[in-house]
Amino acid sequence: MKKVRFLTAVLLFVLAAGAMVQAGDFSHIEAILERLDAQSRFDGSDFSAVLTMIVEDPEKGIEKMVVRQFRRDDGERFLLLIQEPVTQRGQGYLLEGDNLWFYDPSSRQFAHTSLKETFQGSDARNADFGSNTYSSSYEIEGYLEGTLGSFEVYIIDLKAVDETVPFPYVKLWVTKDSNLVLKTEEYSLTYRLMRTGLFPKYTKVGDVVIPVQMVFIDELVEGNKTQISVSEISTNDIPDHVFTKAYIERVNR
């Protein structure tokens, strides 16, 4: 009987300790989130790169897209210009603060769109091409310590604090030592897994650490997957006129 009581007490202690991790002090996790956000922002410099996307869809097959990205985080601006496939060449996305515009050269029209939308029917979302906003858009619900492959990680459960982000719940696998996001799981409002993101390779550009390989897996439609690799990275200054509607129109002439 004593043995049973002792085991019960141990079990209760373990559960209580676990609960403390879940509901206790998250200050160091908050600090990690702030670091994740900060190290994804190009403050004081511009960023440009070429994104090569391989979109796998069981119905449509495999498609390759090449996109040139120009980014200026001061003022929340980016420009994504599609270079391949030829049929979509010239289409572009221009972010100006809170407004995201999509330009279609065939109609020569700009249409308002949202960072929450998927990018060109792929599994990436427009928001994936900007800096992180984990610390401002989400609150910590809990975390666990664990491993992902050979990496020691924090597994952090986040809940959106507002409706500016597409996914209301996110789970992050963040390396303990270098604070890099290795994996994300994004959930619906009904807490169903919708998308998994894998970030196997990073590169350091100045003070900024960016993933140069990303894989987004649609967890609802079997076989839907998008791989993105980042190349031709540059932090050279980008002329102001690049982040304008006129520029997108001009490059299409």
Added chain:
Amino acid sequence: MFLTMKVAFRNISRQKKRSFLLAGAIAFGMMVITLMNALTGGAVINIRDNFSHALGGHVFITGREWTEAGQMIMKIRPDANLDRLLEENARQIEAFTRRSQAMPSLIFGSQQTMHLLYGVDFSEEDRLIDSLVVVEGSLAELGKRDDIIVLPEPVAERLGVEVGETVLIRLETLTGQQNVGEARVAAFIKDQEELGLSAAYTSRANLNSLLGMEPHEYQILNMFVTDLDLVDQFARTFREGLLSPEEAEEAEDEPEVTVTVAGMPIDPGTRTQEVTPWEGTRYQVMNINQIMEAVELVVGVLNRVGLVIFLILLVVTMVGITNTFRMIMIERTKEIGTMRAFGMQQKQVKRIFLWEAVLLGLLGCLGGLVIAGVIALAVGSVSLNTDPSLQFFLNNGRITFSLPLQDVAVNVALVILTSLLAAYWPARAAAKMSPMKALSSHT
């Protein structure tokens, strides 16, 4: 008068072949305009019915409100004012439904398709349930369970799903967040894509929960009215009844537009309209006539084109009638002289000619209407399996014809008028003929 009419009728009967040809020409024109008017009239009725059926009513009320985050969303909360209006106008409402709607991705395995999904309260959707043609499965569970879905057959085929299996519904909440739900397929229904009705149906509670709405909230209130002629007035009652004091003030403050191009008002300059967020719900009331305006505009143009063709045919016929009557006048010179010698007045001679023209016109109209009726009956009895987009103009795959009596009356009046006009000068010439000269004529 009766005598002149009798003589006119006898004259027509004397020259059967000529009368037949003249009346035939008029009949042809009458047939064309009747068929054209009836065809467009029938199409308008069919389009209106099909639209009403597709949209689920004659009057549609939507509500908009602002979230705390400054986002405008479309939803209607329970509203005592709206309930009061529904109660007060209950006599004019045949049925009403409250629906939510979304354009989600329906997913099964590796297949997905985007399709219109209505969230309906099956207990108030008898009309809908009656109109659904079940191909497989059953509608028995509708209203008993929330997590079920009814799919159009082509959608089910695209997804490769069977009745009883579960599909995923991926959509965005009203505020744009990702959400996913499950629903078991209760039945496949015959697609009514041709009627613009290709929609899947689930319970409103189920769809609301996925859209981030409360079960008793909805997005559209659809009403079928008892008298379609009063639909504008009915809609106005609701529009005015649901107007908030702030909206009324804003409407008064708006500057009046005075510049018009081709009857269409335009702004004097480019004006960026800034929407100021408001408190509570603002309603928008639409009715079927507003939706039909564009269709009726096209139909109006078609009818005018038809009228022009009809008038051209009438002018051609008029020339024929004038020539024929001049010939008749020459043929009957001696007869006219005799009648005049026996005391017939000039007016009476003229009337005989004019009555002949009227009778010919009436005969032609009658013939044209009969032929048009026969053609309409024959064409209307054929069921057409044409392009699905054409089905919107048809009634259950059949062409229908509808012609208001006043349109027939106008067409008949036009024919009579032109016939009278055509016969007037020969009739006047005949009346003015001297009896002496007429009797001494060799014709």
